[in-house]
Amino acid sequence: MFDGSVPLAVKFLFGSLLAASASAVSTNDDDALKPNYVSSMLSPVEGSSVKPRLCAARAKFPLRVVVLNSFYFSDAYYSAIKQACEAWSEATKNVPGGGATLTCVDSDDVKGADVVFLMCTRETLGGFSGFTTELGAGAVIRLSAFDPDGHRVTAQSLKRVAMHEFGHALGIWGHSPDPNDAMSLSEKAAKVSQADVNTLRAAYSGHGLSIQQKSGAWMFVQGSK
């Protein structure tokens, strides 16, 4: 809901967002959310197993992220996963409730978890370094503890994969063609890019959360109309 103080430009933005969300996968042409790769990810990237779509999959913040302890777990891996989640904080911090809360659980207790990380072998993942599946209202992210040569992955490498997979869990079900983006298939990006942030914001803007400009910053607000 908007009161009378909302500037005309913002109202115009809402109009364009609502119009865009009417399509199966919304495209957002508004300059406020550029750069993004919403349009390019609508065409499947070669080698990608993900059917491209955007969704406000985790519209209830804060998130409870659980890292399951396991045989393959280590403190260094936990730190890497934590950093990967925090890398998305810019993209989610203005969502009501604000961002992800990470909790490490050293048992099978995933009660109340929105996102669960677990470590496994590469064979279990069919050769992938990471794999994300939706489970009810939550997501399960499986990360391989081993590289293709059978060696333990470095914490830095794990962080990049975890960052990419967390982007899927948050609602970007597609890939960027730009290797500088966390959501590219290159696994080269060391941080969440502005295009990653904007693409996630585009996903959330049409699904119960709206975006408006306050003091020069784009903020999420509850409600879409």
Ligand SMILES: [Zn+2]
């Ligand atoms: Zn992916």
